[in-house]
Amino acid sequence: MSSQAELPVPLNVYEKHWRLFVDDASIKEPATLPVQNPTRSFWLHPTSENPLAKEGSQGALSKDADICIIGSGITGISAAYHLAKAVAGGSGGTNPLKVVILEARDFCSGATGRNGGHLTPAGFLDFGMRKKVMGSKEALKQYALEAHSVREITEIIKANDLEEKVDLVSGGHFDLIFTEDELTEAKSDFEAAKAAGADLDYVRWFSRDEMIETFGTKYPAAKIHGHNLWPMKYVTQLYYLAQKSFETAHGSSLRLHTNTPVTSIKSSDDKKRRWSLQTPRGSVSCNIVLHATNGYASHLLPFLAGPNGIIPTRGQIIATRAAVSVDSLSRASWSGNEGFEYWFPRPTTSSENPLVILGGGREIEKDFELNETDDSIVNKQASKVLRAFLPAVFPGKFDKKDAPEMEWTGIMGFTKLTDPFVGPVVDLNSNASGKTSYLGQYISAGYTGHGMPRTYACAEAVVSLILHEMGGGTRDDWVRPDWLPARYLTWVREAADKGAQGA
Secondary structure: OOOOOOOOOOOOOHHHHHHHHHHOOOOOOOOOOOOOOOOOOHHHOOHHHOOOOOOOOOOOOOOEOOEEEEOOOHHHHHHHHHHHHHHHOOOOOOOOOEEEEEOOOOOOOOHHHOOOOEEOOOOOOOHHHHHHHHHHHHHHHHHHHHHHHHHHHHHHHHHOOOHHHHOOEOOOEEEEOOOHHHHHHHHHHHHHHHHOOOOOOOOEEEOHHHHHHHHOOOOOEEEEOOEEOOHHHHHHHHHHHHHHHHHHOOOOEEEEEOOOOOOEEEEOOOOOOOEEEEEOOEEEEEOEEEEOOHHHHHHHOHHHOOOOOOEEEEEEEEEEEOOOOHHHHOOOEEEEOOOOEEEEEOOOOOOOOOEEEEEOOHHHOOOOOEOOOOOOOOOHHHHHHHHHHHHHHOOOOOOOOOOOOEEEEEEEEEOOOOOOEEEEOOOOOOOOOHHHOOOOEEEEEOOOOOOOOOHHHHHHHHHHHHHHHHOOOOOOOOOOOOOOOHHHEOOOHHHHHHHHHOO
């Protein structure tokens, strides 16, 4: 196996990372708005690859809506897609329905446009921990939600012949295991999940010798189902599909305004509307607000600042050229070191050596880049370890002297439970009367660096709840999807947080 001397990153530090959410009371400042000069993400440049970049940033601002979605990443656009399906099917509760999406910067310029491009549902890792804190049934839902989300996304892509447009690659995913402790825990998770009823027949274990012979790396691995794609291109296509569905519903509309940050939310002076969203371009009145702002959520919801809320966390990624062909690397996606590092080769049909997208390195800092909202800079220490990582893992397949072709950062949203907040906005820090002060506001945010396989399903759940309550129902008679863990729900989270505190 490995030692710290062989790899440029610290190993087995997940527990240290998690303890910061429990022990570090200094993490309490609300997030800023996204900075206006972010680093250049591979996924967003050249600008021609992002046709919706400036959509709705000029001209008249929409003044009125039934529902306002804040954020144009995969959560916000997935929510718009689910609303579109509802209005097209005549189940929109309030039909026709006017929906406005507000984005602080260019379209999809947050975490979705800056992530690693993985679309991989969790297989079994961490099952033992989850079983301990929530029981087998609810633990299995964690994996069922991700399987549902990824299955739905890939079906949308294939049903609309979008595979090439979004660069979908279904090559599986390897979880590399660097230490004996990791291997022991992974095997334990596998056996526990299987005993609980999880179908894991598709999982293939690779020994150290097999990995040396096949891939030139000495670390054992587990291969699971997995995909990779171009995140922004997928979200763009999903927006087009949502827009098309809205057009079929007479009187309904979907509007997108980029470069229009929401600076505050206050009660509306319009008696027909509940909320007024303030922006530098004017205000938008609506009845329902969906916060799809992930790491920036506490800017508009300050009570979510701190370890019990959503901690903005800076991730870092490089695009680096391999020294061998893609056949030597496989077309799969990869992760290692308890998920802190993740990478995959970009699709290529030529003899050119592939570009590899690699993220990670933040564990080199003692604060793990927590409580950071500035994605205009890169961390120099993380840069060093990212450059050294793949040459150390795959000797001879990457040249340590080669500089990355691009390097960028992005802001994720981390939570103590590692799971997102989904549902009506609830201030768990306030008294009983204060908990009703956000009536009509909802949230789906805080994916802890694992948003691509969870956002679609979480948006589906929160839209279902919104439409149910718009139709006169309550959260008490809303039917929770079979695949949705209870502790994702905002009104259930208080007890779950207390359990995590004592874990």
